[in-house]
Amino acid sequence: MNKLVNAIVAVGLISTLAACSQTPAPEALAQQSNDDAWLTPWVKPYERENLNKAVMSWDLDPVANAYMHHVYQARESARGAEGTSGGGCGCN
């Protein structure tokens, strides 16, 4: 776990230092501007109607989802990285 935390911190520091140490030339800034245009969000807010429908929701049933995680956590050794997190159990 310490390795994981160290890796995350290292990536953040390297990214910050890399950004600080480079002063882009005007030509590069122009090129970057064009790249930014390409990188603009490709799904506009008015195009998200389908994403907001009930069938696309992971959190439509928070209590039921939490309970199922609880059922599995009590009977399986694997744990963590669930979409939502469950509670304890009665599980012997």
Place this chain on the structure above:
Amino acid sequence: MAVTRLLFAVALVLTSIQASIAAQLPEDRADAMYHSYQGGGMSIDGPSILVRKKIGSAVSVSANYYVDSVSSASVDVLATASPYKEERDEQSVGIDFLNEKTLLSVGYGQSNENDYNAKTYSIGVSQSFFGDLSTLSFSYSRGDDEVGQTGNPDFLEQASRANFKLGWSQIASKNWTFDVALETISDQGYLNNPYRSYRYLDASAANGYSYATEIYPSTRTSTAMAVRSRYYFPIDGAIYGEARVFSDTWGIEAQNYKLGYTQALYDNWLLDFHIRHYAQTKADFYQDLFDRKDQYNYMARDKEMSTYSDLTIGLKVRYLFKFAPGSIVNASSLNLAWDHIQFDYDDFRNVLVNDGAGQEPFYAFSANVVKAYISIWY
């Protein structure tokens, strides 16, 4: 005793620190659920109630009350003890703060039963960016448990837990989303169940074996990574899938996969079907039958530590009531869900069948999980 040490994430139930489509406050809603688990000699049921309410435009509070009423005559209990009944109560509260595209979530939960008390604290933050197409989240929670033993007032042990979770949620297209989550959990203290025993060969015993209290390591660190995705079909349906890989310092490796389909019908109905498969390898210190007492430093016969797999098939149906604009209640839904789970163990034997020590058939059982609940949005 319920294995309440798994409570470490209970407070997260109420918070929104998992990756979501965009950083936003949870909806105002209330849910009341009856849950039931029947299988493997276990009968567990009870209510769960969740209430969420915004305060202004930047704060949301929530509270959850949950009960497990347990009646147990599982294979573990019948092998070494007597059937028992107990109840576990759980309460948790959470609060979310929204500042532009940043959501800060704080939670607290506690669980109490006659021989186990647990407290969990959690904090998390999520940040939306790139036109709200991407959301990054990070959460930390800590759990502190007190482990007791019924009939032994001198027995009191401690366990603590910390988990770190990173999440990334992405809108990939106007019909497609996916999430990635990475979570590391670290345990320390008394991690085994004081009622569970390992068995070892004993020529002096009538059936050829005896039992002794399990011995677990006092530390455990696990890492899990999961991806999940949903895709919308223009027939008002969505297909979804999840995959997770897991490993820990006890030598357990696991994977689970889930595939499902949700379909909306006639504006009010919603149907869901899913299938899930899970498989794991055994812990390094697990054996169904040891050669002798105190053979190793660590010894376990918990079936959850063995090599096994399970398969779930689930169905859910929902009916949505919509109310006129301006009503106190905006909408309400009635929901019924059923999951059937089949467990098959590869190196855990059913000692209730007397076929000679180490010759018993491998254990298997199935369980039915039912959830009936009503949800109200206001």
